[in-house]
Amino acid sequence: MTYCVGLLLDAGIVLLSDTRTNAGLDNIATYRKMFTFEEPGERVIAIMTAGSLSVTQTTLARLDEAARDLEPDPAKSILHAETMLQVAEIVGNTLSDVASDVSSKMGKSGENASATLIVAGQRRGGRMRMFLVYPEGNFIEATADTPFLQIGEHKYGKPILDRVATPKTTLSDARKAVLLSMDSTLRSNLSVGMPLDLAVIERDACRVTEQLRIEPHDEAFQEMSRAWSEALRNAFRQIEI
Numbered sequence: 001m002t003y004c005v006g007l008l009l010d011a012g013i014v015l016l017s018d019t020r021t022n023a024g025l026d027n028i029a030t031y032r033k034m035f036t037f038e039e040p041g042e043r044v045i046a047i048m049t050a051g052s053l054s055v056t057q058t059t060l061a062r063l064d065e066a067a068r069d070l071e072p073d074p075a076k077s078i079l080h081a082e083t084m085l086q087v088a089e090i091v092g093n094t095l096s097d098v099a100s101d102v103s104s105k106m107g108k109s110g111e112n113a114s115a116t117l118i119v120a121g122q123r124r125g126g127r128m129r130m131f132l133v134y135p136e137g138n139f140i141e142a143t144a145d146t147p148f149l150q151i152g153e154h155k156y157g158k159p160i161l162d163r164v165a166t167p168k169t170t171l172s173d174a175r176k177a178v179l180l181s182m183d184s185t186l187r188s189n190l191s192v193g194m195p196l197d198l199a200v201i202e203r204d205a206c207r208v209t210e211q212l213r214i215e216p217h218d219e220a221f222q223e224m225s226r227a228w229s230e231a232l233r234n235a236f237r238q239i240e241i
Contacts, residue, residue: 051115
């Protein structure tokens with residue numbers, strides 16, 4: 001399974017993903033689920049993936065190939081699309097095509113392959129935007145009312161985001177919020193696992209301003225997890241009914 005989360009804030013975008021992929025209890029592997037494309041100062045795009053690995057890898061491969069084309073087609077290249085809306089449409093169309101191709105090959109076995117993606121970024125002169133793209137290629141957009149999007153095993157990490165995430169949240173607090181959201185998910189679901197990939201995109205920077213891999217024995221993450229657990233226990237003890 002997977003857990004990926006993105007926050008769209010006035011100050012920028014914060015993204016976090018796990019890396020565990022499993023196809024049964026005895027077939028667990030680590031695969032990156034966060035991918036970034038950028039022309040520093042011009043545009044930055046981040047994509048996080050959940051679902052069928054064959055679908056997500058093929059989708060990203062096609063997007064990367066189109067972006068690197070020496071004679072790019074703006075209708076197919078996310079690095080040459082005029083707006084983030086067009087980027088979301090390109091990603092959606094590519095995902096839908098790949099999912100359809102893979103599902104048709106698996107049809108005889110009665111199985112379907114699907115995936116969902118989070119697409120976020122900014123083009124110079126435009127505003128930051130973030131989309132959740134469904135397997136069929138349609139999408140929804142993060143708004144001021146709901147400034148975060150999640151894919152994968154999202155239910156365990158949602159409560160803290162509901163309580164603390166607003167467009168006014170600072171990048172520092174957002175960083176903490178997504179890490180605690182992930183920590184809650186790691187505690188409750190073994191199909192989500194480390195290492196983690198974190199990315200921060202400051203508003204109008206048009207580049208990834210921080211990118212970090214957090215390994216299983218990262219001391220700062222472990223200390224944050226311990227502190228959060230203790231804070232919850234203390235709060236529980238102080239509540240009277």
